[in-house]
Amino acid sequence: MTNLLLRNVRPMAGDSCDILIKDGKIAAFGQFAPEPGMPVEDGGNSIVIPGLIDAHTHLDKTTWGMPWHENNRAAVLRERIDFERENRSAIGIDPHRQSMRHAIGLAAHGATHIRSHVDIDPTHGLSIVEGIWETREKLRGIIDIEIVAFPQSGVVVMPGTAELLDEALRQGCEVLGGIDPCGIDRDPKGQLDTIFALAVKHQRPIDIHLHEIGDLGAFTMELIFERIRANGMRGKVAISHAFALGMNDYLRVGKLIDELAALDVAILTTGAPSATVPSVMRLKEAGIRVGGGCDGIRDTWGPWGQPDMLDRAKIIGLKNGLRKDRELEHVLHIVSQGGADVMQIEGYGLQTGCTADLTLLTGETLAHAVVDVAPRPLVIKGGRVTARQGQAVMDMP
DSSP: OOOEEEEEEEETTOSOEEEEEETTEEEEEEOOOOOTTOOEEEEEEEEEEEOEEEEEEOTTTOOTTSSOOOOOSOSOHHHHHHHHHHHHHHHTOOHHHHHHHHHHHHHHTTEEEEEEEEEOBTTTBTHHHHHHHHHHHHTTTTOEEEEEEEOTTOSTTSTTHHHHHHHHHHHTOSEEEEEOTTTTTSOHHHHHHHHHHHHHHHTOOEEEEOOOOHHHHHHHHHHHHHHHHHTTOTTSEEEESOGGGGSSOHHHHHHHHHHHHHTTOEEEEOOOTTSOOOOHHHHHHTTOOEEEOOBSOSBTTBSOOOSOHHHHHHHHHHHTTOOSHHHHHHHHHHTTHHHHHHHTOTTOSSSTTSBOOEEEEOSSSHHHHHHHOOOOSEEEETTEEEEETTEESSOOO
């Protein structure tokens, strides 16, 4: 945390001003002379927003910086999961090194916070999450990392996983994950009862991957709603992907959205091009918290993706068929304030007293900045410059 005078910036594309930062927090907006010894940065009339947020990613998976990995497997979820679990060590995916590369890439492109799902299974125990814990410590002051204990291979079908999740939460994972209770475990009651019991025991929020589509996904959502009510977990559950909300049944989806709103269930979207996805504007109209994430990037699942939340905003916008400026502004909201709302980050924002986590953008307007996807001129974390023109102050290992 430090002091800084950030000159000549346009908060949320408004009028130009200076931002005075003291002890890592926004102290004032206006026109200022620097105090003795205070560093000064000229924003060059760039737009300034609160730091971008990747609220759904997998830091433990990327092959970024490694030799090219040939993807030659069928696009079948279970096959991808099993291949990765059994081959990641032989391929050389070191959790700490690769998560450093992924996280530094996000920081270079303006992210200040990450929620990362990290695989936990009987094959690897807690070794993968231990690598991400090391990354989190090394990147303190560069980017904040929240870790989801994620049973990607399943809970019921992988004996011993529940005990590992219990230990991971005991040791400090902030969120508990789940995945396709019907499709992966084929026992939705078994998985969801286990997940909710662990969350209640450790007083942790839940973030469940739900790739299940159509009526199956809707059925699983309804089971989740039942357990939120039974366990008093309103406002403490997020559903990632939620592909079922993209099904072609307007009334059925409407009822699910009503339940999401009533129980304050957050949605995390990646705008997946190959799947049905929730309508972000319909969710906005219902007042549902929505965040975004880049998911996995360049990994054994596929070659696509960039560690860049503006790139992801563009994907979400295109997938949702958004064109109006106000719609593009909302997509930017999803990858910034929306992620903070889902993760319930304290002190996030662009008001006096907020933590000085700031990202500068090019463009005349917020919509222009989303479409431009130009290198971020400056990224600030707690008042400290962490990246310039797309290059982080810390090199990738």
